[in-house]
Amino acid sequence: xxxxxxxxxxxxxxxxxxxxxxxxxxxxxxxxxxxxxxxxxxxxxxxxxxxxxxxxxxxxxxxxxxxxxxxxxxxxxxxxxxxxxxxxxxxxxxxxxxxxxxxxxxxxxxxxxxxxxxxxxxxxxxxxxxxxxxxxxxxxxxxxxxxxxxxxxxxxxxxxxxxxxxxxxxxxxxxxxxxxxxxxxxxxxxxxxxxxxx
Amino acid sequence: xxxxxxxxxxxxxxxxxxxxxxxxxxxxxxxxxxxxxxxxxxxxxxxxxxxxxxxxxxxxxxxxxxxxxxxxxxxxxxxxxxxxxxxxxxxxxxxxxxxxxxxxxxxxxxxxxxxxxxxxxxxxxxxxxxxxxxxxxxxxxxxxxxxxxxxxxxxxxxxxxxxxxxxxxxxxxxxxxxxxxxxxxxxxxxxxxxxxxxxxxxxxxxxxxxxxxxxxxxxxxxxxxxxxxxxxxxxxxxxxxxxxxxxxxxxxxxxxxxxxxxxxxxxxxxxxxxxxxxxxxxxxxxxxxxxxxxxxxxxxxxxxxxxxxxxxxxxxxxxxxxxxxxxxxxxxxxxxxxxxxxxxxxxxxxxxxxxxxxxxxxxxxxxxxxxxxxxxxxxxxxxxxxxxxxxxxxxxxxxxxxxxxxxxxxxxxxxxxxxxxxxxxxxxxxxxxxxxxxxxxxxxxxxxxxxxxxxxxxxxx
Numbered sequence: 001x002x003x004x005x006x007x008x009x010x011x012x013x014x015x016x017x018x019x020x021x022x023x024x025x026x027x028x029x030x031x032x033x034x035x036x037x038x039x040x041x042x043x044x045x046x047x048x049x050x051x052x053x054x055x056x057x058x059x060x061x062x063x064x065x066x067x068x069x070x071x072x073x074x075x076x077x078x079x080x081x082x083x084x085x086x087x088x089x090x091x092x093x094x095x096x097x098x099x100x101x102x103x104x105x106x107x108x109x110x111x112x113x114x115x116x117x118x119x120x121x122x123x124x125x126x127x128x129x130x131x132x133x134x135x136x137x138x139x140x141x142x143x144x145x146x147x148x149x150x151x152x153x154x155x156x157x158x159x160x161x162x163x164x165x166x167x168x169x170x171x172x173x174x175x176x177x178x179x180x181x182x183x184x185x186x187x188x189x190x191x192x193x194x195x196x197x198x
Numbered sequence: 199x200x201x202x203x204x205x206x207x208x209x210x211x212x213x214x215x216x217x218x219x220x221x222x223x224x225x226x227x228x229x230x231x232x233x234x235x236x237x238x239x240x241x242x243x244x245x246x247x248x249x250x251x252x253x254x255x256x257x258x259x260x261x262x263x264x265x266x267x268x269x270x271x272x273x274x275x276x277x278x279x280x281x282x283x284x285x286x287x288x289x290x291x292x293x294x295x296x297x298x299x300x301x302x303x304x305x306x307x308x309x310x311x312x313x314x315x316x317x318x319x320x321x322x323x324x325x326x327x328x329x330x331x332x333x334x335x336x337x338x339x340x341x342x343x344x345x346x347x348x349x350x351x352x353x354x355x356x357x358x359x360x361x362x363x364x365x366x367x368x369x370x371x372x373x374x375x376x377x378x379x380x381x382x383x384x385x386x387x388x389x390x391x392x393x394x395x396x397x398x399x400x401x402x403x404x405x406x407x408x409x410x411x412x413x414x415x416x417x418x419x420x421x422x423x424x425x426x427x428x429x430x431x432x433x434x435x436x437x438x439x440x441x442x443x444x445x446x447x448x449x450x451x452x453x454x455x456x457x458x459x460x461x462x463x464x465x466x467x468x469x470x471x472x473x474x475x476x477x478x479x480x481x482x483x484x485x486x487x488x489x490x491x492x493x494x495x496x497x498x499x500x501x502x503x504x505x506x507x508x509x510x511x512x513x514x515x516x517x518x519x520x521x522x523x524x525x526x527x528x529x530x531x532x533x534x535x536x537x538x539x540x541x542x543x544x545x546x547x548x549x550x551x552x553x554x555x556x557x558x559x560x561x562x563x564x565x566x567x568x569x570x571x572x573x574x575x576x577x578x579x580x581x582x583x584x585x586x587x588x589x590x591x592x593x594x595x596x597x598x599x600x601x602x603x604x605x606x607x608x609x610x611x612x613x614x615x616x617x618x619x620x621x622x623x624x625x626x627x628x629x630x631x632x633x634x635x636x637x638x639x640x641x642x643x644x645x646x647x648x649x650x651x652x653x654x655x656x657x658x659x
């Protein structure tokens with residue numbers, strides 16, 4: 001424990017006179033309509049937005065969108081895949097899945113982000129190891145900006161939380177934008193109302 | 199032991215030798231700066247966010263011990279294990295011990311300036327651990343056995359043919375194929391088996407939230423999420439200045455980080471690691487390595503506010519035209535120039551002179567660090583402590599005498615056009631005139647300002 005005491009002791013000896021902690025405003029006056037802003041933000045970040053009617057056949061939607069996919073794994077009961085997520089033992093076992101499907105808890109208009117945690121992902125790696133990811137989002141569940149997003153108590157409850165914005169991307173070679181760096185090659189955000197709780 | 203002084207200008211001459219590289223480097227980074235401007239100008243509250251970010255960081259730093267204790271309490275409650283390292287050596291030993299105890303032989307890691315600062319990779323590799331950098335640019339640098347040259351875009355000094363050469367030599371790609379898509383895809387394919395088989399994953403931290411005990415990591419490639427969410431063991435290493443008090447504060451910083459760095463509204467992945475997945479372990483290593491001492495430096499403690507966005511590098515004319523590697527330090531560019539001397543005043547005593555003091559770094563800094571003023575103050579410290587290199591000292595003493603005497607100054611200025619016209623080249627461009635090395639001294643006007651002023655004032659009166 002001595003390093004801990006050394007560090008804390010040195011900090012207390014050296015810390016400058018106390019400065020106050022400001023409150024953070026919500027900065028939500030005069031913002032554009034959330035849904036429109038969300039859609040343009042997702043597109044800007046390299047994601048694709050699709051709007052589906054309530055009650056659409058979501059399994060058929062995923063199949064049609066990825067006709068060549070051999071393995072589909074879904075973390076939401078709205079889609080029946082070829083791989084049962086409940087039977088996956090280790091995260092690495094998802095490495096040969098072509099398409100993953102999840103439902104986000106909420107979206108953020110300002111950035112085009114979708115919120116996912118272990119509750120939505122089942123196995124966190126489904127968001128990254130698969131080649132393509134489809135995320136369902138209820139268009140009513142979009143908050144205007146990041147300040148609103150961080151008001152959600154879910155950040156205090158889950159083990160893992162991600163604000164996911166478009167697919168995996170890199171511009172590390174001469175600034176050329178490439179999607180599918182280490183994570184998913186494409187991200188489709190399908191706006192479709194959440195099925196009413198039974 | 200006396201450490202060798204880094205000669206920034208000398209090191210930069212290597213980079214400058216390739217016009218193609220300098221031209222691209224300058225243009226690419228300036229493009230990031232312009233994108234940053236577009237983003238910041240689109241947000242009416244941008245300046246308010248900067249003021250908030252600065253105030254939150256200053257509050258945290260003036261209560262850092264308390265916030266570290268709060269963070270530790272919450273992290274332990276979440277099921278993480280917390281370690282404290284006074285310096286780089288202790289950090290590296292802690293990481294090695296965690297890996298050895300769990301028999302982890304391969305470590306996949308996300309980019310972390312802290313582990314660069316600690317020189318962790320060679321330490322672990324010498325002890326039998328395979329370390330794989332998983333960010334594309336960082337992997338390029340690892341395979342080329344070079345440190346990162348930029349905080350956010352570590353291989354920005356390389357062109358596509360350089361990457362093709364490195365990959366051809368190391369991961370077996372076609373060295374003549376310079377297509378960035380081919381190169382990126384090759385690295386993806388080469389790295390995936392490591393993600394799947396690694397015994398441990400590691401990240402740095404962009405932020406650590408005291409009230410929740412969360413580690414927050416921002417990446418575009420998703421490599422941090424793979425490094426943490428696939429292996430059974432996760433180690434997060436962070437400098438103690440990464441703390442922020444509340445989730446509310448995260449909104450301020452996340453809104454500004456990628457906008458300042460790359461000109462995008464957010465990174466593709468903003469990931470919050472609060473607790474280990476069931477059946478796995480999460481370790482957090484809190485590293486001091488000189489930070490607590492820096493906190494006690496009246497003129498320099500606010501450099502600890504830095505969120506490592508790299509905006510000051512992108513905007514700096516000296517950085518853009520000399521390349522990050524020429525600084526010979528983990529942190530390069532304006533922020534490096536004010537941090538590096540705290541690690542070794544002698545070794546880095548040249549760096550604060552690698553600046554025009556134009557203040558552009560200060561005006562783009564999202565946490566309002568007075569970078570250019572600190573650069574100027576470091577110059578004073580270095581001079582006072584006798585760390586000024588001989589040539590610079592001679593030049594400064596001569597300049598000091600001339601500038602202190604109006605008569606000498608006038609004589610010198612009036613002589614300038616005579617000197618540049620009539621002195622042989624070897625005298626104008628000698629090693630005592632570092633300024634003339636990469637530049638042609640402009641032709642001096644025949645009439646000095648004073649001569650012009652006296653003449654025109656006579657005329658108007």
